[in-house]
Amino acid sequence: MKHLIDIKSLKNDEILEIIELAKYYEKNVPLGTQKKKQKGSVALLFFENSTRTRFSFEMASRKLGFDVFNFEAQKSSILKGEGFFDTLNNLNAIGCDIAVIRHSREGFIEELAQKNYSYGLSLINAGEGKSAHPTQALLDFYTLNKHLGTLEGKKIVIVGDIVHSRVAKSNIELLSRFGAQVVCCSPDYFEDWTLEHIKYEPNINIALKDADAVMGLRIQKERIENNVPYAQYIADYQINEKNMPDSAILMHPGPVNRDVEISSTLLDTKGEIIIEQPRNGVFVRMAVLDLIFEGVQR
Ligand code: ASP
Numbered sequence: 001m002k003h004l005i006d007i008k009s010l011k012n013d014e015i016l017e018i019i020e021l022a023k024y025y026e027k028n029v030p031l032g033t034q035k036k037k038q039k040g041s042v043a044l045l046f047f048e049n050s051t052r053t054r055f056s057f058e059m060a061s062r063k064l065g066f067d068v069f070n071f072e073a074q075k076s077s078i079l080k081g082e083g084f085f086d087t088l089n090n091l092n093a094i095g096c097d098i099a100v101i102r103h104s105r106e107g108f109i110e111e112l113a114q115k116n117y118s119y120g121l122s123l124i125n126a127g128e129g130k131s132a133h134p135t136q137a138l139l140d141f142y143t144l145n146k147h148l149g150t151l152e153g154k155k156i157v158i159v160g161d162i163v164h165s166r167v168a169k170s171n172i173e174l175l176s177r178f179g180a181q182v183v184c185c186s187p188d189y190f191e192d193w194t195l196e197h198i199k200y201e202p203n204i205n206i207a208l209k210d211a212d213a214v215m216g217l218r219i220q221k222e223r224i225e226n227n228v229p230y231a232q233y234i235a236d237y238q239i240n241e242k243n244m245p246d247s248a249i250l251m252h253p254g255p256v257n258r259d260v261e262i263s264s265t266l267l268d269t270k271g272e273i274i275i276e277q278p279r280n281g282v283f284v285r286m287a288v289l290d291l292i293f294e295g296v297q298r
Contacts, residue, residue, distance in 0.1 A: 002295050003113045003123040004288055006132040007173040014291075015174065019142055021287035022280070029063055031282060040097035040293050041067040045087075046126065047103045048222075052254050052278040053126050053136070057100050060285035066293075069096065085117040092119040098292060100124045106131040122292045130164045130223055135288060136253050137170035139281040140215070141178070143273060146280070147249050148212055152179035157207050157248075159185045159239055160217030160261050163192040164224060167253045168217060172198055183207055187237065189228075190219075204236065208243050216252040216261040230260070240266050249273050 001014065042061040046054055054070075061068045073079075078087060088099060099121045101109055106129035112118050127133040141151075148154050156175055162168045162184050176182050176197035183199050184191070185207035191200060201207035208214060216239050219228055240263035244250060250266070252274045258264045267274070 001122075001288075001292050003109075003118070004134055004292065005110045005113060005123070005125055006128075007134050007137055007170050007177075010134070012177060015138065015141070015177075018138055018284065018287045018291065019145065021290060022138075022142055022283040025063075025283040025286045026280070029283075029286070031059065031063070031279070039065065041069065041095060042098045042100060042289065043069045043071055043091050043096040043121075044126075045071040045073070045099055045101045047073050047101075048127065050102055050127070052281060053102065053133075056278055056281040057124075057126060057135075057285050057289075059282045060289055063282070064286055064289055064293075066098075066289065085112070088112065088117060088121060089119050092121050096121060098122045098124060098289065100126045102126040102128070104129050122295065124288065124292065127166055130166050130220065131169055133166040133170050133253075135281065135285055136167050137174040138288070139277060139284040140167075140171055140251065140253070141174055142284050143251065143277050143280050144175070144180075144213055144249075147273065150179070151175060154180050154212040155183060155210055156180045156213045156215065157183045157185055157201075157211045158215045158217065159204065159207070159237060161190045161219045161224075162186050162195070162217070163190050164220035165217050168192075169195070171215070183211075185237070187233065189226075204239075204243050208239075208245055208248070211245055211248040213249045213251060214239060214244060216250070216256070218253075218255060218257055218261060234260060237261075238263055241269075244270065251277060254278065 058068050109123055109125045109128055113123055125132055125134055158168050172182050183201050185201050185204055244266055250270045
C-alpha cells in the first residue's frame with residue numbers, strides 16, 4: 001500500500017491483513033509504553049478539529065517508533081500564501097515519510113495522490129469532508145468483529161445524520177462488503193439517496209428491532225447551513241434506554257453530544273464500547289502505518 005485514500009481503493013484481503021496485524025498489536029504492544037520498531041517519520045496535518053483520530057494516530061506512530069510532527073495550520077506558511085502542494089513537497093524534502101491528512105474538501109487527498117502532489121510521501125486520509133474516513137471504518141469493523149464475530153447477515157443500524165457523515169459512508173462501503181445488513185435510520189433531511197447497499201427505515205423503533213449493533217452519529221453542525229429542528233430530532237431519533245435493544249452493542253465514532261444523539265443515561269450504562277473504539281483505533285492505525293511504511297521507498 002502506497003496510500004490509504006478510502007475504503008473503495010482497498011481490496012478485501014488488504015482489509016483483512018490490516019485487521020490481522022491490528023490483532024497482533026493489540027496482543028503484543030501494551031499502550032502507554034514505548035516499543036520502537038520503525039525509523040520513519042509521520043506528519044499529522046489536520047485542517048479540521050480532531051481529538052480521537054489525531055491522538056490515536058500520534059500514539060500509533062510513537063508506539064511504532066516513528067518521529068511525529070504536528071502541523072498547525074494556523075501557524076503554518078499556508079497562512080503566508082503557500083499552496084498545500086508546495087507544503088507537501090517541502091515536508092518530503094525535509095524527510096517526512098507519511099502525511100496523515102484531515103481536510104474538508106472531498107476528493108482532495110485522491111487528487112494529491114493522483115497528480116503526484118504527494119511527491120515521495122505516502123498519504124493517509126484521516127477524514128475528508130463528508131465523503132470518507134477509512135481508518136474510522138476499519139476500527140469500527142475491527143470492533144464489530146471482536147464483539148459479533150463474522151458480520152455475514154448481522155444487522156448494523158446507523159442512526160442520525162447520514163448525508164453529512166464521512167463515517168457512515170466509509171462504514172456502509174466496508175460493512176456491506178463483508179456481508180452485514182446495513183440499515184440507516186434518519187429523518188428525511190439527513191437521508192442520502194445516492195448511497196447503495198443500505199435500507200432506510202425512518203422509524204427508530206422498527207429500525208432498532210433485532211439489531212446486532214447500533215451506531216449513533218453526531219449531527220455535523222459544521223457542514224449544515226439550515227437550522228436543524230433539534231427538539232423534534234431528539235424526540236424522534238435519540239438512541240435511549242427505551243429503544244436500544246439489550247442484546248445489541250452500542251457504538252459511536254465520537255465526539256458524542258450527550259442527550260442529543262444518545263441519552264446520557266444510556267451512554268453511562270451501555271457506552272463501554274464507545275470508549276473501546278478509539279483504543280482499537282490505535283492498533284488499527286498502527287497496522288495501517290506499518291503496512292504503508294513497508295511500501296515507502298526512500
Ligand atoms: N470524529 C468523526 C469524524 O471526524 C465523527 C464526527 O466528527 O462526528 O468524522
